[in-house]
Structures are given as structure tokens and as C-alpha cells.
Amino acid sequence: xxxxxxxxxxxxxxxxxxxxxxxxxxxxxxxxxxxxxxxxxxxxxxxxxxxxxxxxxxxxxxxxxxxxxxxxxxxxxxxxxxxxxxxxxxxxxxxxxxxxxx
Numbered sequence: 750x751x752x753x754x755x756x757x758x759x760x761x762x763x764x765x766x767x768x769x770x771x772x773x774x775x776x777x778x779x780x781x782x783x784x785x786x787x788x789x790x791x792x793x794x795x796x797x798x799x800x801x802x803x804x805x806x807x808x809x810x811x812x813x814x815x816x817x818x819x820x821x822x823x824x825x826x827x828x829x830x831x832x833x834x835x836x837x838x839x840x841x842x843x844x845x846x847x848x849x850x851x
Contacts, residue, residue, distance in 0.1 A: 751763065751795055752794055752795050752798075752799075755795070755799045755802060761802065762802045762803070762804065762842070762846055763799070763802060763803045763804070764804050764805075764806040765803060765804070765805055765806060765823070765826075765838075766805070766806030766807060766808050767806070767807075767808040770785070770822070770823070770826075771785060771822070774787050774788060774791045774826075775787050775788065776788055784825060785822050785823075785825055785826075786825050787825065787826045787829060789829075792826075792829055792830065796826075796830065796834065796838070797830065797831065797834055800830070800831075800833070800834035800837045800838055800842075801837055801842065802842065803837075803838050803842065804838060804842045804843045804846070805820065805823050805838060805839060805843075807819050807820060823839075827839060
């Protein structure tokens with residue numbers, strides 16, 4: 750469904766955050782403390798092809814003491830991406846969308 754929407758609607762952007770990332774995109778974990786590993790099908794069919802419209806999110810609001818730990822959940826995803834996609838998803842797309850960085 751996400752791939753179809755990104756294909757059909759060029760103005761849609763995706764924020765990969767908390768529950769969707771952990772429960773849908775990543776492989777199931779036995780324990781909540783196990784590291785998150787994205788499913789390869791998501792990388793190959795959605796994230797890499799549409800890397801110019803995908804961003805990382807945190808769902809943090811008001812208090813940012815754990816921001817680094819919260820964002821570290823995406824480390825294995827970022828490692829699995831091409832360098833170009835990694836940079837777009839980790840930084841450039843949000844800057845472009847929110848601040849119209851040219």
C-alpha cells in the first residue's frame with residue numbers, strides 16, 4: 750500500500766517513526782531489547798526507490814533528553830541503505846520539506 754501510494758501520489762512524504770517502523774518495517778523481535786532490523790523487502794521496494802520522500806521520525810514531544818537513544822533505533826536501517834539514500838533519509842529530505850533547502 751505504501752509503495753502504491755508513493756508511486757501514484759508524488760506529493761506524499763513518509764515519516765518512519767516508532768510503531769510503524771518497529772512493528773511493520775522491521776523483522777519481528779523475540780524481546781523488546783533485541784536490536785531492530787528492517788526487512789529487506791521494505792528497503793528494496795519502498796525505501797531505496799523513494800528515498801527522496803522518506804524521513805526519520807521520533808514521536809518525541811516536549812522532552813528531548815533521550816533523543817539520541819530514540820533515534821539510534823534507526824541505525825541498522827541507515828547501515829543497510831546506499832550512502833546517497835542514507836543522507837537523504839537522515840537529513841536532507843526533512844530540511845528540504847520543512848525549510849525548503851535548495
